[in-house]
Each structure stands twice: as structure tokens, then as C-alpha cells.
Amino acid sequence: MATVTIRDVAKRAGVGIATVSRVLNESPLVSDETRHRVLAAIAELDYSPSAVARRLSRGKSMAVAVIAPFFTRRSYVERLQGIENVLSTSGYDLILYNVETVARRDECLRAVPRGERLDGLLILSLTPDDDEVRQFAALGVPAVLIDAYHPALPTVQIDDVAGTRTAVQYLIDLGHRRIAYIGETLDQNPLKFQPINDRYQGYRAALDEAGIPFCPEYHRQGKYGWREARHMTHELLDLPEPPTAVFAYSDTMAFGVLEAAQQRGLDVPGQLSVIGFDDVEIAQYFRLTTVRQPLHESGARGAELLLECMDSDDGVASPAVGPRHIVQPTELVIRSTTANVATIDLNAEVAY
Amino acid sequence: MATVTIRDVAKRAGVGIATVSRVLNESPLVSDETRHRVLAAIAELDYSPSAVARRLSRGKSMAVAVIAPFFTRRSYVERLQGIENVLSTSGYDLILYNVETVARRDECLRAVPRGERLDGLLILSLTPDDDEVRQFAALGVPAVLIDAYHPALPTVQIDDVAGTRTAVQYLIDLGHRRIAYIGETLDQNPLKFQPINDRYQGYRAALDEAGIPFCPEYHRQGKYGWREARHMTHELLDLPEPPTAVFAYSDTMAFGVLEAAQQRGLDVPGQLSVIGFDDVEIAQYFRLTTVRQPLHESGARGAELLLECMDSDDGVASPAVGPRHIVQPTELVIRSTTANVATIDLNAEVAY
DNA sequence: TGCCCAATTGGAACCGGTTCCATGCTGCCT
DNA sequence: AGGCAGCATGGAACCGGTTCCAATTGGGCA
Known part of the structure; x- marks a missing residue:
């Protein structure tokens, strides 16, 4: 004792x-x-x-904070896993901060790096403002962004615009013209997730390039979650001229689209094509066509980048070259929820 | 700077x-x-x-370690969320340790509580042995077990035996006699998850009570995951006398059962009844009949219990009453994957 | 044999807080 | 007017490590 x-x-x-x-x-x-x-x-x-005493005299705390919004979402869990895998072999502890509100975001970004209880900061999907970045520097805490961008910080990202454009392009190539977009609310995006804007932009860009006029009715936004997506899909299918294909902001939302289709006895992909985004583990189960992003690896790369920064004691990796900005590739994974637009799609026989 | x-x-x-x-x-x-x-x-x-300096002189580190096996599994994520919710309002940091191997388990249980870097220990599904418990006490680190049991420690659990028995009982009441069990490997259970044994026992008990002889062929075990469960289900359905109902160790495995059934064009629940366990969030999507356990709440209760222990500086909650053992209720949630056993189930017409 | 250097080792300051204890001061009571 | 209580405050020790620096010792070389 x-x-x-x-x-x-x-x-x-x-x-x-x-x-x-x-x-x-x-x-x-x-x-x-x-x-x-x-x-x-x-x-x-x-x-x-005593680790604490050691920390005090050495000035290092051997801990890394991970600030993640909605860490229970599958895409974050997979990224977290990548982070954990790297960190656990490095001797650093992983301190988890979950963010679900703007207040908590501000609190985490401002208070957490203080108190020298951590050697590094891994931020998921949240974009710190210039003041906050300045503070990180002033406090001497290296920070790495995953799924977000800031010019002064190392980042690991994907090209959401391009990923989405490719997906929608693919639908267009399949002959679809009435393509809907189901996503998280664009207007009120309190945590400022970049993919929310970027994926929508990619959708618009693909439409533009193909000369397909944008139809506001086909753009639905609501809360994240399959239930909400299901609801939005039903609204879509109630339109006088319903879409023949749906791009969903995330796989989870795509599942909601699939369910709505099933509830109406619509054959997927015969009568409705569906594309998701992320390629979370269970997407394969649904045979969902989706845009794969390397979730696990993004976490791992981010953690590696942070370790590099912490080793080089100036707090910035790759000396004199400035922060590294890694863009990981996305890949359209074609499974079984997409097909050529039906030539005759009006005699939709209701199965149940 | x-x-x-x-x-x-x-x-x-x-x-x-x-x-x-x-x-x-x-x-x-x-x-x-x-x-x-x-x-x-x-x-x-x-x-x-400086939080570190404060910790040293105060002797408190304002951090709690959460040791969780396979934290990416949905059931752990939901428990983790409960923990995080409680901890984030308490001012304690959450340090996450992921365990996937026996070596890592031992390392975490022995090394983590040392070094006085934490004020409390929250252990999920892992059962520390007596030596380890003694060490927690010697080190003065209060520990709480979630989904595991040790007489000397506060615990939060469910009754897996009873939960499973109720579920299998329900299948029996529906007229099923050929009831299979698909679970994680019993024989090699390196991390010694208690539910693996308990749920199997509940299954056997329900069979016994109904006077249904246990058929070893109907008991399949393999790795966790829907792919493995799907495979096991196919083996089951290949039997000369296939089961009419399947109890799956977890919802995730139940999804694999559903997929196998779908691949064969078997109607669920018309030709095959399926029950899962946990009631993870997406189980509702599948309309899966399952045994609900309060995952989120188990994490929250465990965290609260730990906070109590840490407040009472003897390290054990409820003075002189001994450690608290909370057993949370389970509930059979009947959705759409279970039905009366088919009276005629031989002319199974293959849909695809 | 004497000297210098390298290998070991111990003492003490230091990291940045908390807290015990002594001190100075004011104000009230007798 | 003297004395004491009690508030407000500063100094210094302490938490348990790390590390600089000085000291001791032994061996090699001239």
C-alpha cells in the first residue's frame, strides 16, 4: 500500500x-x-x-489525445482502430475525447492541449481555426488532422469531391439521369464537417459535367442515420418523377435507402441503384456499391505522422519542408446495388 | 512557448x-x-x-483507464459510449486500452494500473485473476468489471444464462424442436469471455427443461463475425435434417445466419427462425428478434460505480457492505425473424 | 612511481504544482 | 489599553522521478 x-x-x-x-x-x-x-x-x-513523476521531470507525458466527433459511428470506429493499432506499439497512451456538440468541440480544442498532459493531438474531422492552431504551436503540442484540412498542420485526407464525382459519374454512365443525393444537413453543419460540403459538390460537379440539370427536389438533407435516410428516400420515391438512382452521403445512410426500397418492393438494383460512401465493414454484407476510403489506414497514417512530429522536437515533421498533406486514394467498389437504368421501369410490381 | x-x-x-x-x-x-x-x-x-505537476503533488491523476477487448465490435462501442458519457461530465480523462490477445491482456492488467497514472480501472468482459485483483488493491487502484465477474470487485453484468434460456424457450414455445446454436468457439476461449460459456449453458438448459435431446450437430462454433456465422449456417443447412431455428451468440452472427438463409432462398421466419443477442443498434434494421441487454447503460452504470469507488477513498464503494454486484435485466425483443415452426417445410421453393 | 583519463557513482537541484506552518495584521472583547 | 482570535498571506518542504556536476576509484602510460 x-x-x-x-x-x-x-x-x-x-x-x-x-x-x-x-x-x-x-x-x-x-x-x-x-x-x-x-x-x-x-x-x-x-x-x-511513477509515470506521473517521470512525466513531470522529463516534460513528456507519453500520451496522445484523440478528439473525435461521434466516435460511435462506424467510420470513426474503424479509424480509431487504426490509430490504436499504431499507438499501442509505440508506448503512448490514447486518451479519447468524444465530441457531439459545438460547445464540447470548443472546450476540447482549447482546454485539452493545455496542462501539458499530452504530447500530441490527433483530431478527426474537426477543423481548428487559426487561433486554435496558434495555440497548439504556442503550447508546443504537435497536432495532426485526419479527415480535415488546415494549411499549417499535417493532414491525412481523401478527395471527397473526386470520390463522389466518380461515383455519380458511374451512375450517369449506367444511363441514369434522375440521380438523387441524400446527405447530412448542409445548411446547419455546426461541427463543419468538410465531407458534407465536398461530397455534395462532387455530386453537383458530376451532374454539370454531364449536362444534367440539377433538380433541387432530388437533393435531400437530414440528420445522419439510416432511419432518417429511409424517411428521405420515401419522400423521394413519392415524387411524381422519382429518381432512378441515389447517391448516399455514407454507407449508413445508404442502408436506409435500401430499406425504403425494400419496403416498397422496389428491386435494387433493377429499379433503383444505390451508392454509398466509406465502405465500412458491413457494406460488403449488403453488397453495397460504394466509394471506399481507407478508414483504418487513415487512422494509422495519422498516428504515424504524429509520432514523427513528436520525435522531431521542433514539433513539425519533415524539417523545413512544412507540414505534410497526405491525400489517400478512394476507390469505387462496384457490388450489387447498381445497374443500368431500367428501360421500362413503370410496371413496378409490388412483391409483398 | x-x-x-x-x-x-x-x-x-x-x-x-x-x-x-x-x-x-x-x-x-x-x-x-x-x-x-x-x-x-x-x-x-x-x-x-500543469496537470502533471498537480497530479504529482496531489496524488490523483484524474484519469480512468478502460480496458476493452475488441473495442470495435458494436457491443463494445455502445458500452464505451455509455462510459464516455458519464466520464466526460466528471472531469476524468478516458484512457483506452484495446485488447485482442492474451499477451496484451496480461500486459494491460499488470502494467496499466502501475505507475499511478490513473485513478480507476474499468474492465470490460475480461476477468482478472486473484493475483491481479490483489495487485489492484495493493496499488490502491479501484476497479470495476463490466460484463465479467469477480467476488472482490464491483461488477455490472447481465444474466446470460437466463437471457439465452428465455430466447430458446421462446423458440420451443413456437413449436421448434430442431434448434441450432451458433457461437464463438467454446473450447479455445483465450480471453475467457464469460458469455461464451453462459449463453451456451442457457441453450442447453432450455433444451433440457423441454426434454429435447441435445444434438451435437446443431452446435456450431467458430470465430466471431457474420462471415463465419454464414459459413456455419450453411453447414447446418446442409445437414440431412437441418434445424428450423437458430440461436446466434450475437446479433452480428445472427446477420450471417440471415444472409445464409437468403442465399438459399429460405424464407425467414417462414422456414427458418433466427434469434440474436445484444440488440445492437442495427438489429432493428434487420427486424431481428433478439435478447436485448442494456449496453449503453451497462457502461454508464459501471462508470458511475467507479466514480463512487474513487470518491470514497477506501477504494471500495458502499462502505462495509462489500462490492456491489449489479445485474441488469435482459429482455426478449420479438421482431420479425421468428415464427411458428412451419407445418410443411419440405417444399422449400428456391426463389433465385 | 606519478599522472591523467575513463568508468562509476552519489548528491543535489529541478520539474510545477500542493499544503503545512509561521507570520503579520486587524478587530473585538474585557 | 492589552490580549487574543482569526483571516490573509508568504516561505519552504514535499510529491517522485531525471539529470547535471562533482567525486572517487582504478588502470594505462610515460
């Missing part, structure tokens, strides 16, 4: 505290004989050094 | 460091006038106290 300290060990081994410290830190400046005596004393006393 | 310390603030405000500390800790022993001067100095210098 009474905590045994380095001084107890020193006394027991009949050496000075500095020597014990050397043994603990595997300094070569200790004779074998002394080392063994110290190790014996450590074993006998069942001593383990 | 140069870190500003409490001494800088003291100098700036023209007071002693003790006074600054008092202001920081909202001690009433400071005059209003002095307090304001100090606060002004803090603001001017943009000072923020």
Missing part, C-alpha cells in the same frame, strides 16, 4: 537514487554488478516507477 | 505562490482584491496549470 519510491530501492540496493534511475532508463553507465543489485531490489520491493 | 508557471503568475501579481494556488483551487481564504489581481495576472500571462 505504502508506495515504494526510487529512494527505497536505492537504500535497499545500497546505491544512490541516480544509479537506480540509470538502471531504469537502461543507461550504459552502470556496472553489471550494480545493475543486478538494483534489479534485485526492484524485484524484492515490487517497485514500479 | 516558454511555459509560464505558477511562480511567474505569483511574481506578476505580486503575491506568493501559495496564494495563486489557493485562487486556482477556489479556496475561500483569499481576499477578493487579491483574487482579482491573481486572476488578472493569469489572464495576462495566458497561464494554465
